[in-house]
Amino acid sequence: MNGDLMPSIDDLDTPAILIDAARAEANIRKAQAHADAHGLKLRPHIKTHKLPYWAKKQVAAGAVGITCQKIGEAEVMADAGLTDIFLPYNILGRAKLERLKALHGRVTLSVTADSHETLEGLAATFTDAGHPLQVLVECDTGMGRCGVQSAEDAVTLAKVIDQAKGLSFGGLMTYPAAGRAAEADAWLKAARDALAAAGLACERISSGGTPDMWRSGEDSVVTEYRPGTYIYLDRYQVAKGVGTLDDCALTVLATVVSHPTKTRAILDSGSKALSSDTLGLPEFGELLGVPGARVTGLSEEHGTVTLTDGAKLRIGERVRVVPDHCCVVTNLFDQVHLIDGDTVLETLPVAARGKMG
Amino acid sequence: MNGDLMPSIDDLDTPAILIDAARAEANIRKAQAHADAHGLKLRPHIKTHKLPYWAKKQVAAGAVGITCQKIGEAEVMADAGLTDIFLPYNILGRAKLERLKALHGRVTLSVTADSHETLEGLAATFTDAGHPLQVLVECDTGMGRCGVQSAEDAVTLAKVIDQAKGLSFGGLMTYPAAGRAAEADAWLKAARDALAAAGLACERISSGGTPDMWRSGEDSVVTEYRPGTYIYLDRYQVAKGVGTLDDCALTVLATVVSHPTKTRAILDSGSKALSSDTLGLPEFGELLGVPGARVTGLSEEHGTVTLTDGAKLRIGERVRVVPDHCCVVTNLFDQVHLIDGDTVLETLPVAARGKMG
Numbered sequence: 001m002n003g004d005l006m007p008s009i010d011d012l013d014t015p016a017i018l019i020d021a022a023r024a025e026a027n028i029r030k031a032q033a034h035a036d037a038h039g040l041k042l043r044p045h046i047k048t049h050k051l052p053y054w055a056k057k058q059v060a061a062g063a064v065g066i067t068c069q070k071i072g073e074a075e076v077m078a079d080a081g082l083t084d085i086f087l088p089y090n091i092l093g094r095a096k097l098e099r100l101k102a103l104h105g106r107v108t109l110s111v112t113a114d115s116h117e118t119l120e121g122l123a124a125t126f127t128d129a130g131h132p133l134q135v136l137v138e139c140d141t142g143m144g145r146c147g148v149q150s151a152e153d154a155v156t157l158a159k160v161i162d163q164a165k166g167l168s169f170g171g172l173m174t175y176p177a178a179g180r181a182a183e184a185d186a187w188l189k190a191a192r193d194a195l196a197a198a199g200l201a202c203e204r205i206s207s208g209g210t211p212d213m214w215r216s217g218e219d220s221v222v223t224e225y226r227p228g229t230y231i232y233l234d235r236y237q238v239a240k241g242v243g244t245l246d247d248c249a250l251t252v253l254a255t256v257v258s259h260p261t262k263t264r265a266i267l268d269s270g271s272k273a274l275s276s277d278t279l280g281l282p283e284f285g286e287l288l289g290v291p292g293a294r295v296t297g298l299s300e301e302h303g304t305v306t307l308t309d310g311a312k313l314r315i316g317e318r319v320r321v322v323p324d325h326c327c328v329v330t331n332l333f334d335q336v337h338l339i340d341g342d343t344v345l346e347t348l349p350v351a352a353r354g355k356m357g
Numbered sequence: 358m359n360g361d362l363m364p365s366i367d368d369l370d371t372p373a374i375l376i377d378a379a380r381a382e383a384n385i386r387k388a389q390a391h392a393d394a395h396g397l398k399l400r401p402h403i404k405t406h407k408l409p410y411w412a413k414k415q416v417a418a419g420a421v422g423i424t425c426q427k428i429g430e431a432e433v434m435a436d437a438g439l440t441d442i443f444l445p446y447n448i449l450g451r452a453k454l455e456r457l458k459a460l461h462g463r464v465t466l467s468v469t470a471d472s473h474e475t476l477e478g479l480a481a482t483f484t485d486a487g488h489p490l491q492v493l494v495e496c497d498t499g500m501g502r503c504g505v506q507s508a509e510d511a512v513t514l515a516k517v518i519d520q521a522k523g524l525s526f527g528g529l530m531t532y533p534a535a536g537r538a539a540e541a542d543a544w545l546k547a548a549r550d551a552l553a554a555a556g557l558a559c560e561r562i563s564s565g566g567t568p569d570m571w572r573s574g575e576d577s578v579v580t581e582y583r584p585g586t587y588i589y590l591d592r593y594q595v596a597k598g599v600g601t602l603d604d605c606a607l608t609v610l611a612t613v614v615s616h617p618t619k620t621r622a623i624l625d626s627g628s629k630a631l632s633s634d635t636l637g638l639p640e641f642g643e644l645l646g647v648p649g650a651r652v653t654g655l656s657e658e659h660g661t662v663t664l665t666d667g668a669k670l671r672i673g674e675r676v677r678v679v680p681d682h683c684c685v686v687t688n689l690f691d692q693v694h695l696i697d698g699d700t701v702l703e704t705l706p707v708a709a710r711g712k713m714g
Contacts, residue, residue, distance in 0.1 A: 013450070013713070014714065090614040114615050118672070145654075146614070255450060258447050299502065300404060314474075316450070331657075356630065
């Protein structure tokens with residue numbers, strides 16, 4: 001501590017992201033304790049915070065490493081000293097493969113593949129890499145996104161990986177459909193058994209998604225979990241029963257800029273600050289401490305708040321909005337403010353924001 | 358021209374924003390010609406491109422100035438040499454008001470207000486500004502966002518502006534509800550007449566929104582139009598009848614990273630590249646030159662393409678996606694590439710991206 005007073009959130013211009021540091025730390029500890037109690041390795045997805053600051057805290061709390069979705073994110077994290085990075089993505093094309101190889105030279109790296117095409121690129125790139133790149137097979141266990149469609153196809157790709165000089169078979173990876181963890185588990189168990197029958201050990205079975213992590217039991221075949229949102233939480237997670245509004249660490253500080261009617265107020269935070277991604281919820285956010293005030297409409301620079309049940313706001317008032325999906329909000333801001341109550345502890349650049357490749 | 362070969366879009370990593378320069382220039386010319394033919398002043402909204410490059414072209418083509426929505430955007434444009442900027446927003450709070458005053462010292466600036474609270478802040482800040490700040494009254498003509506609710510309220514605020522030492526009454530401003538330009542016009546005409554009855558001239562009546570610009574006729578009371586999207590266009594504008602897909606200047610270059618089933622392919626462009634903002638359209642984008650290929654689902658880093666009518670894609674293939682709403686896509690990327698066919702003419706940083714305050 002120096003003699004300077006730390007700034008208050010009243011000193012911040014709006015809109016701004018506030019992160020309640022103690023809540024985020026509590027959320028990290030709680031997930032790590034759950035993972036430890038269930039014999040699960042935790043490998044948090046940094047997409048939610050995009051900050052080396054939290055990635056390091058997650059590893060310090062017991063995570064085996066981190067998960068990134070873009071090479072650009074992984075490069076930022078490697079630069080910051082993170083040493084074990086999982087990129088559960090099909091990396092294709094010469095430019096990305098060369099960057100992947102450079103990254104492999106300086107951190108413990110693993111990736112996924114769900115096609116022969118992806119494996120051909122990886123195999124050609126890593127044949128002279130010195131030590132093999134660990135590749136997991138991505139499995140579509142019900143989500144309907146990427147992934148092989150059958151255990152048989154998983155075995156086929158695992159064999160290709162196993163036989164490629166520069167690659168080593170790392171296991172299976174899935175992003176399960178929300179609420180269908182049991183179905184995913186059955187799928188993965190069948191694939192694991194098929195791999196064993198083919199003589200391939202499957203040491204690592206990696207799954208993801210914050211809501212279902214808390215339902216993962218000891219009888220699951222999953223060995224590693226990649227939750228992202230758990231560190232901040234948001235309205236979607238609250239709707240799914242993962243904590244309460246009081247556990248949400250991320251809020252958007254906004255100003256009421258207009259109040260045209262008794263029941264309508266306008267915030268300076270539109271889709272450029274809160275994002276249009278509702279994950280299916282009927283509103284775009286709610287105001288902390290103002291029951292009955294919900295963000296019911298967004299344009300790019302305006303958030304429309306509908307006031308019900310006698311909720312009141314005044315022009316110029318500053319409010320805190322809990323968004324529906326915190327990860328996409330993080331990507332819209334160049335910086336976040338860590339807070340303790342009304343005190344701003346630290347302002348951090350969102351170092352891995354906007355990484356496209 | 359130097360002797361170097363210009364790069365091709367094949368050299369770009371994905372996802373990336375491509376801007377067909379000739380199409381954008383044609384869109385600028387077409388809107389300016391329409392405005393000129395109807396005696397309308399054009400004041401393009403820079404939210405769509407966020408680039409001094411296009412703002413200067415728009416002014417060179419005949420625009421009277423530009424429109425920005427954030428002080429940070431206006432500062433970038435002023436730094437780049439733009440001299441006449443309209444900020445149709447309620448500016449509140451000491452920090453923003455001081456920045457606004459500094460901006461007023463170096464460009465021809467105008468703003469809006471829809472409340473006494475906003476006017477109090479402006480009046481207090483600009484009382485010693487040397488020359489008055491032009492303030493227009495924002496009117497809610499049917500959109501249900503900001504704006505006074507009646508002509509009577511518009512007159513009340515106009516009088517306050519007129520009597521404030523540092524402010525001058527600049528006229529009326531609205532963002533009309535889509536497709537309801539006639540209703541907006543009737544509202545504004547009544548307000549203009551009420552102002553005249555109160556002895557207040559209303560020299561400037563400013564309206565916005567790309568689709569309805571093309572329906573604005575010579576008998577409108579509107580003197581100035583603030584279209585944004587017209588420069589790039591997108592699927593929403595095409596759905597509204599503003600041009601065809603061949604007029605869309607902005608596309609997102611993406612790579613097919615997975616092809617799990619015959620009818621499902623996955624792009625490396627999710628909501629972080631295309632945004633979740635569909636403006637009500639049933640899909641998130643469509644693929645140029647691949648009829649029957651539409652983006653039917655997005656997660657942050659994955660775009661799910663559903664293939665119908667025999668449409669085919671292959672893993673590793675690069676495609677160009679026309680998004681639903683181009684303005685929000687611009688805000689997600691740090692740079693854009695101006696192209697002519699497959700040639701990259703220039704790569705520009707999105708200088709006014711992510712400006713929150």
